[in-house]
Amino acid sequence: MTKITTENYVSEARKAIKNQVLQRALADLQNRFGRATAECYRRLPEGPGLRLKAHEIRMQTVENLDVVLETLAVNIRKNGGQVFFAEDGQAAVNYCLEVAQRHKVRRVVKGKSMVSEEIGLNDALIDSGIDVSETDLGEYIIQLAGETPSHIIAPAIHKTRDDVGSLFADKLDVPYETDPPRLTWIARKALREKFLAADMGTSGCNMACAETGHITTVSNEGNIRMSTTLPRVHIAIMGMERVAARLEDHDMLLRLLCRGAAAQNLATYVSYIGGPRSAHQTDGPQEFHLVVLDNGRSRILADEQFREMLCCIRCAACLNVCPVYAKIGGHSYGYAYSGPVGAVVTPLLVGINRAKDLCLGETLCGACQDICPVNINLPRMLLALRTKLAEGDTAWGVTPADRKEKFLFQAWSWMIRNRGLYDVAGKLAVMGQKILTQKDGMIRRLPPPMHGWTKARDIRPLAAQSFISRWKKGIK
């Protein structure tokens, strides 16, 4: 299973903020993609309103997921493909291992897929003695460096050209280079060997089509086409929600996905794969397997507050506008999914208490919803998660995160409902704050238990006279 390090959110975030290289890369990423995506939506012939229509279609599919998935399975089997329904990550991994063993697979090439990060497929394959090669350039760099991706679609955004140059020189035995086209060519050459030698290819699925019985894969590099065309066996793994009912639905979904992901009208490659090659076809895999993964998604589906999260098409647009992601980067989120999508989906998948900092860390500014190609109300769900953390929740097994905070808010709520008490407390605070106020008129540090407020910001002192007392004196 993949490592979950959501507990280190705060310490990882601190590290990231101090990392100047990462800060520059993140700022650059957001300047480019965040704005360009918004501009792309404006240029849609249907206008940005298409996102609302897409939300409707996604929600309709999610609410009929049983029928849609059964239809998909029937149609893929009709085309000669095999479909496996995996309850959790372990079941999915076991199935992939079985297929690999049956075909005596020694070398696997992997197309980028977040869901395989989620279930830790790489480690499992490597543990059973199989050579696994990431093939997306960013993922390949990360794999050589022994790290994890820090962005859903730009996994190596935290690496500079110098980093990549030394890494390639060290691991691939090539002269040190820093020119991105040269570095890309070095990887192209190394990976071409891998593609040609591989016995099995794995991929994710961007959006399946139930009525025709196909998965789709979307990429710019062509690595997924290579991984799904050249080896004998292809296994695709999809989160159970990544499916559309009708072929027509793909029109708006693909267009929005590519705009959200990289401000493109359409990615370089989109492939519809509906089974193994048929008799007389010249190439393509001899076997095609689709693994449909639940791994906690049915629990999200069952809760109407969070069901909307299953509309997500994992484009990563929200990462490119989030002010929190912009500062702390992807690794702080401690799981396959980072940014606003990670802040909601990770607590729901790995445990709300365990990943509580992720949803507490966001600002609720709403930029993620505005840029979301399917208009998912992420801020609403962040608040719903916080409510569960404040009050506890038996269905999700949440224990209240901080009883001290709850007690303070209860005391506050009691006080503000009592006029006389409130006024007295206000006057006391005005007197007390005098010793705290600095020369510039700001308060740098509050005493416990309020010291948390001033850890990362200065606050203004209260006014010497309250508004109500000025009003009474006739000052308007």
Place this chain on the structure above:
Amino acid sequence: MSTANQEEFINRIKMALGKPFAESRPKTDLFSREMSAETRAILARIKNRSAEDRKKLLETLIEAAGPIHLTVRTCVDINAVTAAIAEVVRDKDPEWGDKKRVVAWQHPLIEGLNLPDALSEQGVPVFFTDLQKTDEESLRQGIIDSYIGITSADFCMADTATLVMRTRPGQARSVSLVPAIHIAVVELNRIIADLKELYALLKWDPQESKDGVTNCMTFISGPSKTADIEATMVHGAHGPREVHVFVLTTEY
């Protein structure tokens, strides 16, 4: 594989949705069983396209091709296409090794180009991905050893400058993928406007829906690219570094 876990899986979804296990219909009609008025209009539009409309589509295609580094060239007849291909073969060097070799689809339009004769002047061999003439292993090796792959395409979407290719015997998928340069020869009447038109044709057009999506349909919009190192755009990540579309403007 057993379907027992499938039933359990689907039942878990039904439970989450508050549906009885025995219920197998969707809550709303998800799948279109009849052609909508909108689709009918789209199909009529495609069918009644005038020469003028087609020219406009070609212009849109050329405009969309620029930013994605796709080269589009129009050719008035089949000889012009052959000449254009010969020119690319002459001008470009192989990426791996030093021997020039060209691989092409077994396809009436491509075979009609007479490439083996035309390229023999330059001493460049052409071979077709025909399983009846070669075994699978040497066919695969032939594609790997070629630096230019020549295909046609089922459609070309003008809006996004996208080639649409469905898999068929004799038309290997890797011809448009493994060689460093991909050339696609397309007739003018295969240019359509956008994804909407494509899906309408694949699903509802009596002729096109016979094959439907097939077991592998690929969209290609320009050469392979990546921006994974410091967000710098580089063409030629894993797939072809160059893609040329030659549009044949007359019927052959």
